[in-house]
Amino acid sequence: MQNTDTNRQDQEILELLKDYPMPAADTAFYDQAxxxxxxxxxxxxxxxxxxxxxGAAVAGTIAAWMIGxxxxxxxxxxxxxxxxxxxxxxxxEPRTINLVFASATAxxxxxxxxxxxxxxxxxGFPGQREISWKTSLNEGKNLLPLTLVALTPVGGELLAHxxxxxxxxTFRLLVDVT
Amino acid sequence: MxxxxxxxxxxxxxxxxxxxxxxxxxxxxxxxxxxxxxxxxLLVKAYGKLDDLVxxxxxxxxxxxxxxxxxxxxxxxxxxRRLHTVDEGQLAGDGLEGLPGIENPVLDNERLERIHxxxxxxxxxxxxHRIVVLLHDTEGYKLTEIxxxxxxxxxxxKSRLHRARARLxxxxxxxxxxx
Numbered sequence: 001m002q003n004t005d006t007n008r009q010d011q012e013i014l015e016l017l018k019d020y021p022m023p024a025a026d027t028a029f030y031d032q033a034x035x036x037x038x039x040x041x042x043x044x045x046x047x048x049x050x051x052x053x054x055g056a057a058v059a060g061t062i063a064a065w066m067i068g069x070x071x072x073x074x075x076x077x078x079x080x081x082x083x084x085x086x087x088x089x090x091x092x093e094p095r096t097i098n099l100v101f102a103s104a105t106a107x108x109x110x111x112x113x114x115x116x117x118x119x120x121x122x123x124g125f126p127g128q129r130e131i132s133w134k135t136s137l138n139e140g141k142n143l144l145p146l147t148l149v150a151l152t153p154v155g156g157e158l159l160a161h162x163x164x165x166x167x168x169x170t171f172r173l174l175v176d177v178t
Numbered sequence: 179m180x181x182x183x184x185x186x187x188x189x190x191x192x193x194x195x196x197x198x199x200x201x202x203x204x205x206x207x208x209x210x211x212x213x214x215x216x217x218x219x220l221l222v223k224a225y226g227k228l229d230d231l232v233x234x235x236x237x238x239x240x241x242x243x244x245x246x247x248x249x250x251x252x253x254x255x256x257x258x259r260r261l262h263t264v265d266e267g268q269l270a271g272d273g274l275e276g277l278p279g280i281e282n283p284v285l286d287n288e289r290l291e292r293i294h295x296x297x298x299x300x301x302x303x304x305x306x307h308r309i310v311v312l313l314h315d316t317e318g319y320k321l322t323e324i325x326x327x328x329x330x331x332x333x334x335x336k337s338r339l340h341r342a343r344a345r346l347x348x349x350x351x352x353x354x355x356x357x
Binding site for chain 2: 006009010012013014016017018019020021022023025029030033034036037038094096145147
């Protein structure tokens with residue numbers, strides 16, 4: 001009976017996986033990629049992103065921390081530290097949170113640094129407290145999914161630091177471990 | 179060969195494999211920007227090896243292997259955790275609306291929900307398990323083709339596939355996607 005159930009479940013998973021979508025490449029992408037490859041050893045196309053704000057979301061739901069369309073160091077910006085969103089996670093159970101950056105303008109070559117509190121690790125980066133990416137943001141919402149694992153029941157504050165040219169901003173997310 | 183001739187020769191060799199390579203890049207990285215990055219990186223590297231490339235019998239397989247090795251060598255750079263746009267359709271619920279669907283909106287919505295849950299479940303797998311299950315069960319690679327691509331023995335590939343499916347089953351039962 002149990003084998004029958006398992007087989008049926010496996011079949012269902014297989015069907016789901018076969019249906020797992022993948023968007024096609026943009027029409028012009030192949031041509032552009034060829035041109036870039038043949039010109040140089042080449043200017044990479046990695047920075048196609050932009051920036052302006054930050055939010056936090058849990059399990060795919062965008063939380064209330066969106067700041068859009070402003071300069072990173074704009075004094076008019078609400079202080080991210082005043083409204084710190086939070087996430088609760090269980091000990092030793094991976095949980096994916098989505099950081100959302102909304103932007104009105106293109107920002108190329110921004111640096112994003114995620115600093116983790118003690119006892120929280122980013123899945124795939126064991127033992128690392130700070131991870132940096134060179135990136136840039138697209139206009140509109142940009143999502144960064146992070147799978148966190150709590151190794152101790154302490155929790156703390158996760159910092160996401162964005163830097164673009166001489167501007168920078170730090171955003172906070174409280175991580176509570178139960 | 180002039181520079182224009184070189185470019186033409188390169189294009190003739192690689193263009194027939196673009197769709198296959200793009201699919202592989204997407205499955206390895208899990209997000210559009212990283213897939214495009216990896217694809218671009220591969221072309222840049224391959225162009226630098228044009229002299230070798232013209233001598234290769236199966237450039238498609240060679241290019242796939244080079245892409246896989248690039249991904250493994252620089253996996254942090256191409257990790258799917260990097261930023262990607264919400265409208266890429268990479269995360270269900272925030273971009274899957276544009277996917278080709280079926281006529282019945284209720285069923286279509288159910289499909290999106292299930293894909294969303296699958297997406298979340300896959301995100302909980304290790305890279306090794308996620309890649310094997312996507313290549314085999316989604317892309318239809320044979321075990322021997324995965325061995326050839328990754329250099330991982332068939333026995334290990336099989337065991338990773340088994341574990342990946344078991345973990346997916348566990349997650350998808352727990353969240354009610356399958357019963």
